[in-house]
Every structure is written in C-alpha cells, then in structure tokens.
Amino acid sequence: MDSEQASRGPNPHILSPDEWKLEQGLEPDRLRLRNQSDLKIPLDTPNLASKNEAELRADAASDDDTFVVKDERPGWKGYVEWEDYPVKKAKAHQRFTRYKFPPPPEFQLEPVPGTNPVLEGVRWKLWHKAIGGDLTNVPEDSWEIVLKEKHPDMLHLLQFPYNGEPPKSLLTQEPITPNELHFARNHGGIPEIDAEAFDLRLDGLVNEPKTLTLADLQNEALFPRVSKLVTIQCSGTRRLEQISVYAGEGDEMINAPWAEGAIGTAKWTGVSLKKVIKYCGGLKDGTKHLELYGAETYFKGGECMNYVVSVPWSKVKANEVLLAWEMNDKPLPKIHGFPLRAVVMGYIGARSVKWLYRIKALEYPSRAPVQSKEYLYFQQQQGKHNQLPTMGIQIQEMPVSSAIMTPWNKEVVVHNGKIECTGWAYSGGGRWPERVELSADGGNVWYAVPLENMSSKHKFTWRTWRASVPCDHEGWTELLVRCWDNSLNTQPIAVRDSWNWGLHVTSSCHRVKVYSVNASRAATRARLEEFARREESFLPITRPTEFQTMSMDEYEKRWAAMEPRDVD
Numbered sequence: 001m002d003s004e005q006a007s008r009g010p011n012p013h014i015l016s017p018d019e020w021k022l023e024q025g026l027e028p029d030r031l032r033l034r035n036q037s038d039l040k041i042p043l044d045t046p047n048l049a050s051k052n053e054a055e056l057r058a059d060a061a062s063d064d065d066t067f068v069v070k071d072e073r074p075g076w077k078g079y080v081e082w083e084d085y086p087v088k089k090a091k092a093h094q095r096f097t098r099y100k101f102p103p104p105p106e107f108q109l110e111p112v113p114g115t116n117p118v119l120e121g122v123r124w125k126l127w128h129k130a131i132g133g134d135l136t137n138v139p140e141d142s143w144e145i146v147l148k149e150k151h152p153d154m155l156h157l158l159q160f161p162y163n164g165e166p167p168k169s170l171l172t173q174e175p176i177t178p179n180e181l182h183f184a185r186n187h188g189g190i191p192e193i194d195a196e197a198f199d200l201r202l203d204g205l206v207n208e209p210k211t212l213t214l215a216d217l218q219n220e221a222l223f224p225r226v227s228k229l230v231t232i233q234c235s236g237t238r239r240l241e242q243i244s245v246y247a248g249e250g251d252e253m254i255n256a257p258w259a260e261g262a263i264g265t266a267k268w269t270g271v272s273l274k275k276v277i278k279y280c281g282g283l284k285d286g287t288k289h290l291e292l293y294g295a296e297t298y299f300k301g302g303e304c305m306n307y308v309v310s311v312p313w314s315k316v317k318a319n320e321v322l323l324a325w326e327m328n329d330k331p332l333p334k335i336h337g338f339p340l341r342a343v344v345m346g347y348i349g350a351r352s353v354k355w356l357y358r359i360k361a362l363e364y365p366s367r368a369p370v371q372s373k374e375y376l377y378f379q380q381q382q383g384k385h386n387q388l389p390t391m392g393i394q395i396q397e398m399p400v401s402s403a404i405m406t407p408w409n410k411e412v413v414v415h416n417g418k419i420e421c422t423g424w425a426y427s428g429g430g431r432w433p434e435r436v437e438l439s440a441d442g443g444n445v446w447y448a449v450p451l452e453n454m455s456s457k458h459k460f461t462w463r464t465w466r467a468s469v470p471c472d473h474e475g476w477t478e479l480l481v482r483c484w485d486n487s488l489n490t491q492p493i494a495v496r497d498s499w500n501w502g503l504h505v506t507s508s509c510h511r512v513k514v515y516s517v518n519a520s521r522a523a524t525r526a527r528l529e530e531f532a533r534r535e536e537s538f539l540p541i542t543r544p545t546e547f548q549t550m551s552m553d554e555y556e557k558r559w560a561a562m563e564p565r566d567v568d
C-alpha cells in the first residue's frame, strides 16, 4: 500500500455525490491540480481578501494619510495626472499595498453568469475606493453615464470599468451603428471634461511642442476638417467562442466575455493627426512612434496610471489617424471620449484613445503596459506557465473576420429549403470584404452572399450582409461564415486554430449550430401540420412527441409490405 492510499484510509472508493461532475469536466473550477512532476506547486494565495470587501492589511506600512488624490484641473472631472508625477504614483502604490483585495471572479471555468451586467468588476471598484479622494465615486459616475448614453438593450459585460455591446438583433440593422448602440470598452472611469476647459498637449520629439484648444483644432483655417466612415473593432470580439473551447487569461483588466458585438461603425469627424504634427513643426529625426494619452485612471499591478498606447508615425503619415470630436454628426458621447479621441483606422480599438489629452513623439513604441504587456497575440503553447510579454505579437491590424447575427446558436430553424442569415464581415489594415460565403454543412460546400445583399464597400469599414443559404438536409447542422478580403485573405475553419492565451483575435469562422427542419419536404410538412392541428408545442425538441406518429394498423400494414428485420 503506498502512502497516498494509506492516507485515504480503509475505504478509498467513497465518492462525493457529485464527483462524476469533476470526472466529466463539468466543474473544471473545482478540479485540483494533478501534479505528476517532482515540483511543489502552490495552490493558494494568502494575500487575497476572502469576500467582496477589501481588507486593511495588518502588516502593511501605514501610508501618508495626508495624501489625497485630486482631479488635475478645473473642468476636468475624473482626470488625475499620473505620468507627470512619479512621486504621486509611488504614494498611490503605497496606499494600494495597505489592502488585501478579493480575487477576480472566475467566469471561464465556471459558467458565464446569466445576469446583466454579466460581471460587476468588484475589484476595480474597490481599487478606486481604496485610493480614495476624487477616485472614490468614479464607478458610480461611470454607471450613471452608461444609463444615460447607451441603449436600454445593451448587453453589459462588465459594469465597471464599463464594457458593453449591443444585442445581435440590433448590431447589424444598419451599416452605420447608432451612437447609443456602439459597443464601449473602458479600462477605468469616464472622465467628464468641459469642451471650453479642454486642451491637447503635443510634446516629446516634436520640433515645436504646443498646446492646442478644441477651438484651435476646429479652426478650419489651421486644419482641414475630415469626415470618415471607420469601423472600430476590439481585438477581444468573439472571445466567448475561445472561452467555450478553452479557458485563457483573466487579466487584471477583466477580459470581458465579448460576443460578436465588440465592433461598430461610425462617421467620425475631426482632423488628421498628420496635419497637427506638421503644425508643430514636424518631428525630430529618428522619431518613429506617437504615444497617445487618455485622461482616466487605469490600474495595473497595483499601480495607478493613465491609459497610454502608441501608433507608428508611418500610420499617422498616411493620414490614417484622426483626432475626432464628432460621432455620426453629433458631439462625441462622454462614453466614447468627449471632447476628443483618436480614431486609428484599421487598427484594433485599443489604439483609438478616448479622452485624448496628450500626444508625445518617441523613438520607440510606448513602454506603457497597455502597449507593451497587453493586446499581445501569443503562440498556442505560450501561457501562464511560460509566457513573456516579448513573446506576443503586439496586435495592430486585425485579420479578416465575420459573424452570423441570425440565426442563433442551438436554434431550431424551420425553413423551406434555405436558411436566411444576416451578419457582418470586416478586415483590418484598410482591407475590406470582397466576398462573404456561407456553409450550411459545417464548412464543406460554400455559397457566396449575393453582392447586392452586402452594404457598400469602404476602405476602413465592415460590410453588413444578408443571404439565404441552401440547406436541404435536416437535423443538427453547423452554419459557418467566412469572408475573403480584397487581398484574398480568409479565415481558419476551427476556433482552435486561432485560440491563444490572451483570448484575442478570434478570427476563425463563426459557427452557429442549428437544428434544421426543412418544411419543403412533404413528410416534414405533414408532421409540422400535425403538431399544429393537435396544438402541441414543437419545442422543446428534446421532449418526446405526445401523439402517436403511427397507428398500430399503419405499423402492421407497413411491415406487411416490407422484408422482415432479420433474415432466416
């Protein structure tokens, strides 16, 4: 008898009543580690608070009680400057270490909660409250703005920082997304900045650093005004499909379980950043990147900072970075960056910085964590056990992608030989959908969406589409969509092909399982009419049919006309 058996005692085969759920992978969050190595591996973290409340850490050095976080400037509610003040950053970090915070919620190994908001963001709320001062009420203020500015039917994936997307039924009704339905992804609160108090600082390796007011930027004698239709897509779009096959990283910024709606298209109005740089006398030799600063407070690893990323100068030089103050001919909503945001055409949403207050010219890409440690595309074998930030490809242009909005996963579809589908298709980097194809048989036979059923093409936008895909067969089947862009790139077939630890870039074909009932077949039509005559619900399909589908007489008659089941 080995020591493990000994420790289980004389009766090693007593199962807990639900052990079968563990055996079958139905509750992976409760599985222990099966350690077959010679290493000792820690499995709990004593520094976490147990409940939904932060706890004061008894052993932490007491911080500077006179340190109070304040908004930086009058008329700039929700803007605390961190990047200019390393001492302030250090004090905030010290304040942070006084507390134990609860762990992030598990929603990948456990089922995704069925609530709306799906996730609350408890830790993020507590972090703001722990630092205190003018950050205290940021979570409540953010939610108030969401309720004012977003459509009542939004799916709120994360209450704070606010992340939300429109439901499938509303996402592609129009090729231009109404502002209140445009998805929103925030890494912190929603600053409320007065247009009159606002200005934009340009510094770093620009020849003539300047500070420009909104009125300066809007002065058409200085800068030509540009309007452009641009689709913004978050690199986390369709993450739910990756989660449904394999779990990945729950980063500090909770990786919201996005469905297909973290994408939207608007007419953005503003000026080209290239012209503004020119107005600042251009760039010093060797300058290659522009760092963009967003005004809200972001937390990473117990540090407070502003939201900072960068874009290459080559992108700006191509007039593909707008500084925008209007969205669909209306002032930018607060939640979308009022009074000024960047719109980086054909790049992932993360680079289109909202509440943009500073642009700094650099020789190299931003070292801020959103640029250097997040939005990375790892190779399949890189994960918690081995990944380094330098192993991931920094995601800029998204590959070609598409999604089916109707029908819905696991729906029963009764049709007359063709299934009607709607959806979107998009490609990053200034490529556009040339062809969209549907398959009703899991990806063997593909049918093209008629060109007249696709919305018009533009260099930086998606195309919405509708089509009927032939489906003679019945029973469970899988509908797939794929797009070919103008460079003839297309999408991998299986989710596993694009799966990665950061759960970004779900570029595989969107798959929707449906139960096909083809009413153009005589027997199926007769059965459906029978259900109607007897007023018996056809759903759920898993419920056994209550009426007899064949009388005993009919049964006997049929057998009399057939060869017997078994040969002599």
Ligand SMILES: Nc1nc2c(c(=O)[nH]1)N[C@H]1C(S)=C(S)[C@@H](COP(=O)(O)O)O[C@H]1N2
Residues within 6 Å of the ligand: 182, 183, 184, 185, 186, 187, 188, 232, 233, 234, 235, 293, 294, 295, 296, 307, 335, 336, 337, 348, 349, 350, 351, 352, 353, 354, 355, 356
């Ligand atoms: N200041 C700031 N800008 C930001 C973000 C943010 O959290 N803060 N989120 C980025 C990400 S990840 C995306 S996908 C887009 C979303 O833009 P939207 O909220 O207007 O749809 O904004 C980007 N710009």
Ligand SMILES: [Mo]
Residues within 6 Å of the ligand: 185, 233, 234, 235, 236, 348, 349, 350
């Ligand atoms: Mo994003």
